[in-house]
Amino acid sequence: MAKIVTANARLVLRLYVAGNAPNSLIAIANLKAICDAHFAAGHELEIVDLLKHPLRALADGIIVTPTLLKLLPLPVHRVIGNLSDRTEVLLTLAGK
Amino acid sequence: MKTASPQTAVTKMLTGIQGFDEITDGGLPRGRTTLVMGGPGCGKTVFALQTLVNGAHRMKEAGIFVAFEENARQIAVNAATFGWDLPALEEKKLFFLDAQLSPEVVKVGGFDLIGMLALLQAKTEATHATRIVFDGIDVLLGLLDDPAAERREIYRVRDWLSKTGLTGIITQKAGNEAGDRYSFLQFMVDCVVVLRHQVVNGSAFRNLRVVKYRGSGFSGDAFPISLTKEGMQLTNRGPTELKYEVTTERISTGLPRLDKMLRGGYHRGSNVLISGAPGTAKSTLAGLFAAAACERGERTLYVSFDEGAAQIVRNLRSVGIRLSSHVKSGLLKIYSTRTRGPNVEDQFGDLRAQVRAHHPRCVVIDPLSALSTKLAHLASADVAQWFLDFLKGEKVTVVNTSLMNGLDTEEATATGISTVADTWIHLSYIVQDGERNRALTIVKSRGTGHSNQVRELTLSDQGVNLTDVFIAHGKVLMGVARWQWEQEEQAGRQRTQVATEYKRLHLQLGQAEAAARLQVIQTEMEARSAEIAVLADATGSASSLLRTDEAMLRKLRHADDDVRVGRRGVAKRGGGTNGKGPEGAT
Numbered sequence A: 001m002a003k004i005v006t007a008n009a010r011l012v013l014r015l016y017v018a019g020n021a022p023n024s025l026i027a028i029a030n031l032k033a034i035c036d037a038h039f040a041a042g043h044e045l046e047i048v049d050l051l052k053h054p055l056r057a058l059a060d061g062i063i064v065t066p067t068l069l070k071l072l073p074l075p076v077h078r079v080i081g082n083l084s085d086r087t088e089v090l091l092t093l094a095g096k
Numbered sequence B: 001m002k003t004a005s006p007q008t009a010v011t012k013m014l015t016g017i018q019g020f021d022e023i024t025d026g027g028l029p030r031g032r033t034t035l036v037m038g039g040p041g042c043g044k045t046v047f048a049l050q051t052l053v054n055g056a057h058r059m060k061e062a063g064i065f066v067a068f069e070e071n072a073r074q075i076a077v078n079a080a081t082f083g084w085d086l087p088a089l090e091e092k093k094l095f096f097l098d099a100q101l102s103p104e105v106v107k108v109g110g111f112d113l114i115g116m117l118a119l120l121q122a123k124t125e126a127t128h129a130t131r132i133v134f135d136g137i138d139v140l141l142g143l144l145d146d147p148a149a150e151r152r153e154i155y156r157v158r159d160w161l162s163k164t165g166l167t168g169i170i171t172q173k174a175g176n177e178a179g180d181r182y183s184f185l186q187f188m189v190d191c192v193v194v195l196r197h198q199v200v201n202g203s204a205f206r207n208l209r210v211v212k213y214r215g216s217g218f219s220g221d222a223f224p225i226s227l228t229k230e231g232m233q234l235t236n237r238g239p240t241e242l243k244y245e246v247t248t249e250r251i252s253t254g255l256p257r258l259d260k261m262l263r264g265g266y267h268r269g270s271n272v273l274i275s276g277a278p279g280t281a282k283s284t285l286a287g288l289f290a291a292a293a294c295e296r297g298e299r300t301l302y303v304s305f306d307e308g309a310a311q312i313v314r315n316l317r318s319v320g321i322r323l324s325s326h327v328k329s330g331l332l333k334i335y336s337t338r339t340r341g342p343n344v345e346d347q348f349g350d351l352r353a354q355v356r357a358h359h360p361r362c363v364v365i366d367p368l369s370a371l372s373t374k375l376a377h378l379a380s381a382d383v384a385q386w387f388l389d390f391l392k393g394e395k396v397t398v399v400n401t402s403l404m405n406g407l408d409t410e411e412a413t414a415t416g417i418s419t420v421a422d423t424w425i426h427l428s429y430i431v432q433d434g435e436r437n438r439a440l441t442i443v444k445s446r447g448t449g450h451s452n453q454v455r456e457l458t459l460s461d462q463g464v465n466l467t468d469v470f471i472a473h474g475k476v477l478m479g480v481a482r483w484q485w486e487q488e489e490q491a492g493r494q495r496t497q498v499a500t501e502y503k504r505l506h507l508q509l510g511q512a513e514a515a516a517r518l519q520v521i522q523t524e525m526e527a528r529s530a531e532i533a534v535l536a537d538a539t540g541s542a543s544s545l546l547r548t549d550e551a552m553l554r555k556l557r558h559a560d561d562d563v564r565v566g567r568r569g570v571a572k573r574g575g576g577t578n579g580k581g582p583e584g585a586t
Helices: A022-038 A054-059 A085-094 B046-059 B073-079 B086-090 B113-129 B137-144 B147-164 B178-181 B256-261 B284-294 B309-317 B324-329 B346-360 B377-393 B408-414 B479-557
Strands: A011-017 A042-049 A065-071 A077-080 B033-038 B062-065 B094-098 B131-135 B169-175 B191-200 B203-213 B225-227 B231-232 B271-276 B300-304 B331-337 B360-364 B397-403 B425-433 B434-447 B455-460 B463-466 B470-472 B475-477
Touching: A011 A022, A022 A042, A022 A085, A054 B046, A054 B073, A054 B113, A065 A085, A077 A085, A085 B475, B033 B046, B033 B113, B033 B147, B046 B073, B046 B086, B046 B094, B046 B131, B046 B231, B062 B073, B062 B113, B073 B086, B073 B094, B086 B094, B094 B113, B113 B147, B131 B475, B137 B147, B137 B169, B178 B479, B203 B408, B225 B346, B225 B397, B231 B377, B256 B463, B271 B377, B284 B300, B284 B309, B284 B360, B284 B397, B284 B463, B300 B346, B309 B331, B324 B331, B331 B346, B346 B377, B434 B479, B475 B479
Parallel strands: A011 A042, B033 B169, B033 B191, B062 B094, B062 B131, B131 B169, B271 B397, B271 B425, B300 B331, B300 B360, B360 B397
Antiparallel strands: A011 A065, A065 A077, B191 B203, B203 B225, B225 B231, B425 B434, B434 B455, B455 B463, B470 B475
16 A cells, blocks of 8 residues: 555645544544554644634635645645545545 | 514514515514525525625625535626626625535545534624525535435534524525435424426426415415516515505597597506507507607607517608607617517516616507417416506506407406406407408496497508498498498488478478468458458447437436436436436446
């Protein structure tokens, strides 16, 4: 599974969550696990609490929570949901 | 804004949608949620958006539109077709949340609307919004692919709405899978509005029905709606009780003879129906009315479904009716439109918009049957009737023409117009001696006496005229037959005149003779009278002579006074009173 991802690409992620709502907490846990497992070498993860920064979320076009933005490498990708299916998440992060 | 029933104290929020605020007695429940259901193309989004736009524009209430189905740009383009300038309103009063997920978004696992509601909360506080629309929320929630989760999110929205006190509108598709899945929504909300789109005999009809309204009375009928250039309108029946202001004012039909037949013209604010076969000069009569109205300086709207404005003006000029100057001055507006099959309500909606824009006192609809007989089913007749009711409410005098071959009551009733018409004039052809002539009859005229005679309508470049028809040998005579009859009549009159003159002379002669005879008799009478006088004179002198003789005789006899000549033998004494003889008695 890890072979899909090229380790030298710099990965920048932003995860929007809504406080400690169940789906948001699950998403944080899932994403951290994926990153630790596959992108331990180089990744940047920012977790934004939408309840505290609504206007920022608005600027980013966030509609539902949780929403994951893969900002780099381009193109930008969006994943909504609690990221429970790791394979799906990895495929998206790999730009497929 | 008004409150309906005090016991429940439901406060209402005006939608500004024409007709809707009337049937719900004030609009949607304020601070509650309304569900707007309907199939595709029913106007759900228009209903919701119009409520927001009207709120922002007229009531100065800010609103939020959450668009799940279309992006904000598409909505702005659609709104522009109704003349709503969303970009201008967006600056202050309207906020659009583009909640349409792009197809590239990957969905992995469950999500919720907590974040979105937090965004909306922030926006509500910033803009002081009071109205919010969730348009097509099923599109997003369908991604959850979990009925329980979808329901949970809907309840989340509901709870959020009731907490914030916003007046919410949720649109929902009906008649598909998603519609069934969200049927619980109907029980959850306080007000349910159902929009329907149906096709009857190939014509589309949209209607609106309020099926639920907690704490308020409402009219549960299905009301036809139309999407006009100004948005959605309900063509509702108006007040059930018909209370138009009536007037005794008469206005000219444009044809003096017809005015006379109607004892002064049409009533102001009445509906006039001119029916007839093709080519019986219905439009001409309507044109006369329009021209007369303009001459009086009244704003007039001429709606034509058959011809363009230029053609109407030209055709009417050929019979001496001049409209072009009135068109130029703006007094007369000729609105030509094609009979569109699809939606009768839309067409009447357009007409209403025309009436509102032009403010006419007189309206011509030529022909109304383009709308009603062609689509001879109940719904269109209803719509036509409502439109005429609407005009009546505005105190507009309307002349409608209607294509009708005969005075077939069934046909007339089917269109339903005959009952609305206050005055009904029927034009027909009478074929006789190889020619067709136009005949005009007043079938009915409410509130006025009217001639029950058939008149012949003649058209020439000199103008339009109504002529008496002649009844001869039990037949109505028109055209050449009438002319012949008139000629004969004239010859007959001449003959009669000569005969009369002859008779007069003859009688004069007799009179002269009689006078002469009278003179003779008079003279004779005078002669006789003279004779009689002479005779009487002679008699008088004779008798006095006789008495003188008698007195003389008495004297000679020394007779007593009392003793008459004829009673000589009876003598009486009594000389005291003598001295006067019988001559004293003579």
